[in-house]
Amino acid sequence: MKTNWTIRPPFHPEFNLERCDYKGGCNICSHECSWGEISLKPVKGDDQKIYHMPWANWEACGACQRCVKSCPQKAIHIVNKPMYSGHGYWTTEMVSNLWRQAGNEGGVLLVGNGATGPQRRYFDHIMFDACQVTNPSIDPLREPMEIRTYLGSKPERLNEEIGPQLKLEVPIMFGAMSFGAVSLKVHESEAIATKEIGTFWNTGEGGFHKSLREYGNNTIVQVASGRFGVSEDYLKAAAAVEIKIGQGAKPGIGGHLPGEKVSGQISETRMIPVGSDALSPAPHHDIYSIEDLRQLIFAIKEATDYKVPVSVKIAAVHNVAPIASGIARAGADIITIDGFRGGTGATPLQIRQNTGIPIELAIAAADQRLREEGIRSKVSLVASGGIQCSSDVLKTICLGADAVYVGTPVLLAFGCGVCQRCFTGKCAYGITTNNPALVDRINVEQGTQALKNLLHAWGEEIKELMGSMGISTIESLRGNRDRLRGINLSDTELRILGIKHAGE
Amino acid sequence: MCGIVGIINQNKQLIDGSFIREAIRIQRDRGNGLGGGFAAYGIYPEHKDNYAFHIMYDGDRHNPLISQVEEYLDLHTKIFHKEEIPVYPTKVISNGPYFKRYFLFPHEDELSKDQTVDDRIVEIVMNVNRMKGAFVVSSGKNMGAFKGVGFPEDIADYFRIENYTAYMWTAHNRFPTNTPGWWGGAHPFSLLDKSVVHNGEITSYGTNKRWLEMYNYFCTLQTDTEPITYIFDKLTRKDNLSIEDACFVMAPSLWKEIDRKNDIKKQKLRQIYGPAVVNGPFGIVLTYENGAVILNDRNKLRPVVCARVGKRFYASSEECSIRLLSPNVDEIWSPKGGEPVIVELER
Numbered sequence: 001m002k003t004n005w006t007i008r009p010p011f012h013p014e015f016n017l018e019r020c021d022y023k024g025g026c027n028i029c030s031h032e033c034s035w036g037e038i039s040l041k042p043v044k045g046d047d048q049k050i051y052h053m054p055w056a057n058w059e060a061c062g063a064c065q066r067c068v069k070s071c072p073q074k075a076i077h078i079v080n081k082p083m084y085s086g087h088g089y090w091t092t093e094m095v096s097n098l099w100r101q102a103g104n105e106g107g108v109l110l111v112g113n114g115a116t117g118p119q120r121r122y123f124d125h126i127m128f129d130a131c132q133v134t135n136p137s138i139d140p141l142r143e144p145m146e147i148r149t150y151l152g153s154k155p156e157r158l159n160e161e162i163g164p165q166l167k168l169e170v171p172i173m174f175g176a177m178s179f180g181a182v183s184l185k186v187h188e189s190e191a192i193a194t195k196e197i198g199t200f201w202n203t204g205e206g207g208f209h210k211s212l213r214e215y216g217n218n219t220i221v222q223v224a225s226g227r228f229g230v231s232e233d234y235l236k237a238a239a240a241v242e243i244k245i246g247q248g249a250k251p252g253i254g255g256h257l258p259g260e261k262v263s264g265q266i267s268e269t270r271m272i273p274v275g276s277d278a279l280s281p282a283p284h285h286d287i288y289s290i291e292d293l294r295q296l297i298f299a300i301k302e303a304t305d306y307k308v309p310v311s312v313k314i315a316a317v318h319n320v321a322p323i324a325s326g327i328a329r330a331g332a333d334i335i336t337i338d339g340f341r342g343g344t345g346a347t348p349l350q351i352r353q354n355t356g357i358p359i360e361l362a363i364a365a366a367d368q369r370l371r372e373e374g375i376r377s378k379v380s381l382v383a384s385g386g387i388q389c390s391s392d393v394l395k396t397i398c399l400g401a402d403a404v405y406v407g408t409p410v411l412l413a414f415g416c417g418v419c420q421r422c423f424t425g426k427c428a429y430g431i432t433t434n435n436p437a438l439v440d441r442i443n444v445e446q447g448t449q450a451l452k453n454l455l456h457a458w459g460e461e462i463k464e465l466m467g468s469m470g471i472s473t474i475e476s477l478r479g480n481r482d483r484l485r486g487i488n489l490s491d492t493e494l495r496i497l498g499i500k501h502a503g504e
Numbered sequence: 505m506c507g508i509v510g511i512i513n514q515n516k517q518l519i520d521g522s523f524i525r526e527a528i529r530i531q532r533d534r535g536n537g538l539g540g541g542f543a544a545y546g547i548y549p550e551h552k553d554n555y556a557f558h559i560m561y562d563g564d565r566h567n568p569l570i571s572q573v574e575e576y577l578d579l580h581t582k583i584f585h586k587e588e589i590p591v592y593p594t595k596v597i598s599n600g601p602y603f604k605r606y607f608l609f610p611h612e613d614e615l616s617k618d619q620t621v622d623d624r625i626v627e628i629v630m631n632v633n634r635m636k637g638a639f640v641v642s643s644g645k646n647m648g649a650f651k652g653v654g655f656p657e658d659i660a661d662y663f664r665i666e667n668y669t670a671y672m673w674t675a676h677n678r679f680p681t682n683t684p685g686w687w688g689g690a691h692p693f694s695l696l697d698k699s700v701v702h703n704g705e706i707t708s709y710g711t712n713k714r715w716l717e718m719y720n721y722f723c724t725l726q727t728d729t730e731p732i733t734y735i736f737d738k739l740t741r742k743d744n745l746s747i748e749d750a751c752f753v754m755a756p757s758l759w760k761e762i763d764r765k766n767d768i769k770k771q772k773l774r775q776i777y778g779p780a781v782v783n784g785p786f787g788i789v790l791t792y793e794n795g796a797v798i799l800n801d802r803n804k805l806r807p808v809v810c811a812r813v814g815k816r817f818y819a820s821s822e823e824c825s826i827r828l829l830s831p832n833v834d835e836i837w838s839p840k841g842g843e844p845v846i847v848e849l850e851r
Binding site for chain 2: 131133134135136138143144146148150154155156157158162165371374376377398469470471472473475476477478479480481482483
């Protein structure tokens, strides 16, 4: 039974009708809005003709900015006018969540994207060093700067065999986002861009579409608890295999792709019937302990003839350091740690906001633990979850990571406005939907170029930062916490990050 | 900025310390009086089979730490001879820490599995260095380091290095920048038969240090030269890399170059030993029992000049040091960045 009151979202578009060309017949915004927020209202003009004026319904806007970006007259902006709570403790957000839950929706509140909470962003409290006088900084325009990175297990000595390696020309990879969660055009753009730049993208758990197999050398395929799309061919088609135990946006819980999103191609790629719900159980039902994980790692290595590295991805949780050590000893070549800020297509709000730990602390703790045990070179560490810019990448590397995954930045490159409604299947940018009309909004060539721009720009910025620190090759910054200083951090935080306070 | 000089007699002809004193003295501008030092090879022929430990103690001969260290050494090594290292206070340096030398050999029955005598010595050095107030200045056979706070010629006079004769000498004139000028932090830095004089500042210190810690090398002396010495020791002695390969690890060629030559071995060296790359500006003269290596960072951000006169080989931050001792040379050149010059002694 519905309540006799309704709640409306905080955002809605406002139209500057002096600029708007509705009298000329323009109705682009109402077409572009996939949410049903903008309708066309017939109005009578001074000339007694009927025109269709854009009209905000005040019921479905999420500030995705699609209408704003596509308006040729630049006549739209989005305003934020929430149903404001004046109560200091019962904040606007808490109140509207509760209204939503009790009044309209019931059940578990779902959201997309990563955690939005007020927890400290440690990156903002970490500063780089730079060269002054006693040693020269290096100009990346004049001197060669190297950011190539190899991921995989390294032996201790030259005469021992080296395991399979992934060669990254930029220490940035595209994180796991499954076909189904994102559209095939997103995958295609990621595949082409990573091939052209020389890095890797991750299929996520939804299988590897047959049309993209030619990009296998730049592809990491995932084996998650649902085992979607997993076959011998699938494992052999990729440059690396990643076992997904968990992800930062929803540690400890599984996933759910609703049956209505499981269309023909998704069904084929995931190897499940059309229209059936794709449920990823919370744990792998064959992994209830570290020794079970070891068996899966080696089952995959056997299946792939030990030719590709095997990664294990976990969410950053309290005990991340000993867990990472266990994974290294279980035979993984790469450990991926996903911080609580990591994005997702859908997650329960309470889990997203309240479970896990920041990637900065997690990667520092894991790197330190692996070093104390003398097994750091046995594995590569990949960090993800909340990385927003190139300096975040480099700080993560200084704290001990070999490379990073980015997910949300990939979506942003396609125009995404982080409206957090990825699970609805209505994405106005065609990113997190498989509605053919919406997916058509992505042009693969443009998407590829945008992703290449992103990798190139971040790579150049990383080189600038390295140059200022007098470092000509990135391996000299890996784990180089000496070149970081903390600001406004407690002794405990500094100890875990392994850095000194600014001024020391 | 720092000044370095190396004199290497490939035929092992012994020369006294007055030559190296002069060579480094004229590079006075490269230092600021906060550190100078010398390493000398061939100075203890009568004890050539035992490890010569030069240990520096804070304070004077009454420091109770001395007996503590000696107790430790007595327990784990046989000390064949020990004595004060004679010093001669001058107007400039009237007061320094207390120096003693020990000629010792570790108890072989104490070696753990797979541990060599050299490994054991490294372990003992690390343990002594971790006792606050005692530092092992050098620990090789038939060699020793003399160093302290002052201009190098003052340090030379303080130890009267002209009283020692060696076939290979290195010298260092320090201009400390990021670490304090203190007696233990002066160069050369030495471990086993290896010693390093270094001009530069290592930007990769944190990475190098944390990598070394995994292999039980602990950087405690607050100087950039320490990790260089340990890296070289780890690469050549523990991992059995050739001198060339070890130099390649520390100053590798570009990936582009490795790709072009499709050099699988070099690719593997970089993949395995990435954390051992020494980044930042440096010029070093690294000496060991049978020779010396002169190496620049790959961008050549510090000067090093090499020269040869018959069987004598020079390396120096500045040409003037070489010309002072040998106005006429057979060969003189500036090695390229990242390309090591390796000098082998006649056996």
